[in-house]
Structure formats: C-alpha cells, structure tokens
Amino acid sequence: MDTSGHARSFGAAAGQYARARPGYPADAVDWLVPPAARRVLDLGAGTGKFTAALAARALDVVAVEPSERMLAELTAALPGVPAHRGTAEATGLPDASVDAVVVAQAWHWVDPARAVGEVARVLRPRGTLGLVWNVRDDSVPWVREVWALAQRGVEQEMQVEDPVVGAPFGPLERFVTGFEHVTDRAGVLDLIASRSYVIVLPEAERTALLGEVASVLDTHPDLRGRTELRLPYRTWCVRTRLEG
Numbered sequence: 001m002d003t004s005g006h007a008r009s010f011g012a013a014a015g016q017y018a019r020a021r022p023g024y025p026a027d028a029v030d031w032l033v034p035p036a037a038r039r040v041l042d043l044g045a046g047t048g049k050f051t052a053a054l055a056a057r058a059l060d061v062v063a064v065e066p067s068e069r070m071l072a073e074l075t076a077a078l079p080g081v082p083a084h085r086g087t088a089e090a091t092g093l094p095d096a097s098v099d100a101v102v103v104a105q106a107w108h109w110v111d112p113a114r115a116v117g118e119v120a121r122v123l124r125p126r127g128t129l130g131l132v133w134n135v136r137d138d139s140v141p142w143v144r145e146v147w148a149l150a151q152r153g154v155e156q157e158m159q160v161e162d163p164v165v166g167a168p169f170g171p172l173e174r175f176v177t178g179f180e181h182v183t184d185r186a187g188v189l190d191l192i193a194s195r196s197y198v199i200v201l202p203e204a205e206r207t208a209l210l211g212e213v214a215s216v217l218d219t220h221p222d223l224r225g226r227t228e229l230r231l232p233y234r235t236w237c238v239r240t241r242l243e244g
C-alpha cells in the first residue's frame, strides 16, 4: 500500500521512533506467538519494539526490516538478534525456516497479495502469522485534540479488525487488549514526529505543526501541572495459521 512514500519514510525519524513509541503488552505477545514456536521472524521490525519482547522470551528471533536507519536502532538496542534488510514481499529467508511470523504495526504498509505468498514460503507447515497494532484511544480530550491537530485530516487506514490475508492461511482469530503508555511532553512530541504523515511534511510545516502541538500540551487545562502524561492504547491482534 505504499503509494505515497509514507512506508519508506520511517528511517528519517528512527531515533524519535525508538525513543517514543510504546512496546507491546505481554498478553498480546503471548497470544500472537504459539507456545511451541522456537524460531520467530519479526517482519517490518523497525527499531525492534516487538523484537525486544520476543528476545526476552528466549526465542530464536530473526528481524527483517527495509529501512537501514530503523535497523541501525534495532541493532544498537538488541545486538544479539540477527537482523537484516528485507521486506514482507521479499524477506531473504530460506523456505520453511521459521515457526511463526509477527508483523507489528506494519501489515498496512505491505502488499498483502505478495506478502502472503512470501510469509507462507518462509513458514514451516502449520506455522502462524500474527499481526498486531497499537491504536491510541482518543476518548481522552487532550489526546484527541493533539492528534486531530497532528493528523490534519490524514486518516491512516490500518484495517486492524479485518486485515487482508487469505489463502493459504486459514481463518483469522482476534484478540484485543490495552495498556497505558506513560510518557511526558518530550515523549508526546517525539511520538508525533515519528508518524509517517508528519515525517513526510516539508520541514517548515513539520516545525510549525510540532510548535502547535507543544502549545496545546502547554496550555490545555487538563494538563496543568502535570509532567507525567498517560496515553491509553488498545492493542488489536490477529492470528492465522498455514492450512494444509
């Protein structure tokens, strides 16, 4: 779905991404990776937010990511994890070499028709594909205000409930959980600066936008006197298994 260059934009904000984006809740990781899985591919691994959770479970992890700068952050944070450049459409891994593939916050950037074939190729028989997205809960007024400003009407379509997968994978199973990301003013600004639609703005527009966001954070009545900012998220998980 990379029609605009947004999918290739992340490297330019890799540092902010690594600093600011939340990780994934433990119950989501447990649900997405089958207990019998040993070798797991984190595909579209970015700076390693999901990779870290896999590595902490003593799994044999391999990370694949197209952006060199995102990969550099991953390797700095997780030097023991083999990581290399590749895409969901061309991972560079051997046939039938992993038990599970997880794609965290990235399936909406791939071409599902090609990625499904590639993921099926690298999975062992009955292997699983897990998709996960952290989605901000905009029911908190200041959160809604800040992101409405940041998005300026740009809607990212993530299809978290019904992503396109299809044969040779079986039916989709779903699980939703949630968590609070505890951050601060600088963290919110980095979070916004790491969004693809902000990264691709001309520099003057990006600076102006971040200035407007800072002004909301500094003046919103609900944030008066607060240094710790709590961002609620829902985590949408989908898993499916190779059939046949």
Ligand SMILES: C[S@@+](CC[C@H](N)C(=O)[O-])C[C@H]1O[C@@H](n2cnc3c(N)ncnc32)[C@H](O)[C@@H]1O
Pocket (backbone or CB within 6 Å): 007, 008, 010, 011, 021, 043, 044, 045, 046, 047, 048, 049, 050, 065, 066, 067, 070, 086, 087, 088, 089, 103, 104, 105, 106, 109, 110, 111
């Ligand atoms: C929102 S980030 C998610 C990164 C990481 N998985 C995480 O959870 O933090 C999206 C990632 O998808 C990567 N990406 C974009 N197009 C891709 C593709 N066709 N195949 C694999 N990854 C892709 C980007 O480079 C970026 O690192």
